[in-house]
């Protein structure tokens with residue numbers, strides 16, 4: 172499966188990851204909070220009575236800064252911050268509960284960060300139990316957590332298991348000591364092994380590893396070793412992320428010398444090599460950076476057309492309402508998005524005033540909803556069918572793009588439908604872009620470094 176490097180170069184342009192459509196840069200800078208509340212209430216009713224809601228809790232603290240990190244985090248070694256943050260999260264949850272006529276039904280819960288395992292097991296348990304005390308938890312729930320291999324303890328995992336968590340995702344990134352030194356993330360492989368073994372012993376049925384290619388000082392030899400070491404531990408899923416270099420928003424990325432980053436050609440080689448190694452060892456490409464063993468539900472979901480994509484990446488659950496709590500969290504109510512304040516200072520200030528901490532968002536038009544479906548179909552099913560009523564817009568904006576993609580054999584298509592080819596499976600982000608009316612109508616935006624490159 173060697174992909175022609177001229178093709179990789181051609182499509183290695185800034186392009187969104189499509190965890191939302193419209194993508195965040197096209198959202199309004201402020202949000203009509205009253206309108207958001209109305210949409211939230213309506214969607215809660217629908218979601219509650221169908222499949223239940225998804226909940227995302229953002230836990231932003233980390234003990235030390237990994238310089239490559241693009242996440243919203245707060246670095247501190249002072250664990251006193253846990254209590255204040257928990258109190259605010261609970262208060263935010265209560266502000267939403269006040270809007271509800273009935274108890275929320277929780278189907279899916281994800282703890283992300285930052286480092287959720289920064290919190291002590293006792294504090295995390297208290298936080299979760301308080302949240303659950305105001306809700307109904309569906310018996311077929313799916314709970315997952317992002318754990319840092321260095322500080323995920325047996326106590327954390329036992330407590331989480333007892334509360335219904337069955338999936339854990341560890342940030343591995345790269346096992347090489349030189350790479351770890353330059354990214355300021357010293358993480359002995361023994362820690363990854365221990366955290367993985369402990370999760371399995373306790374009964375977690377899915378372990379995911381996050382790996383990144385394109386980090387400073389990474390070489391094909393180093394990445395090969397990292398992947399081989401990881402494969403031996405047989406994680407059920409592997410996210411193989413392209414290093415997103417966005418120093419204009421993630422200032423920590425200025426702390427290493429850009430000359431130590433692999434060149435575009437080297438990064439392509441890392442990508443090809445990693446993908447090949449994973450596929451040679453039984454991992455299936457789910458789409459956009461994600462790989463899974465055949466025994467993992469993500470693989471079955473892909474085959475059965477049950478995959479969905481949201482801010483948490485690919486998921487096998489599709490709920491009509493994703494409520495994000497905590498600093499910088501994003502909520503997705505199907506017809507609207509809302510993002511919370513991005514600094515702790517502003518987040519705490521809103522909660523103290525007993526206001527929802529939403530700071531920006533977007534209310535989707537009918538056209539947005541329709542084109543989001545095309546993007547979701549492409550990223551989750553590898554095919555889509557066009558609706559008659561969109562033909563004039565498709566002809567004007569999308570079809571010229573599809574012609575180019577077809578000329579490179581990434582898709583087959585006609586005016587009724589589109590199918591992603593095997594080759595096109597490596598360029599899903601670029602294919603989704605053909606339906607991104609906001610980007611296409613505002614081509615100047617593509618010259619703006621708001622998105623990381625596709626590869």
Ligand SMILES: C[S@@+](CC[C@H](N)C(=O)[O-])C[C@H]1O[C@@H](n2cnc3c(N)ncnc32)[C@H](O)[C@@H]1O
Pocket residue numbers: 233239240241242283284285286287317318319320341342343344381382383412413414415416
């Ligand atoms: C919130 S972190 C994971 C949990 C935990 N904080 C840890 O680091 O182990 C989520 C994942 O985002 C990925 N990530 C962070 N910054 C990135 C960047 N600049 N480019 C690509 N992936 C990135 C990493 O793989 C990381 O594991």
Ligand code: SF4
Pocket residue numbers: 232233235236237240241242244284285286319342
């Ligand atoms: S990669 Fe994880 S641990 Fe490192 S700074 Fe980012 S969120 Fe924190």
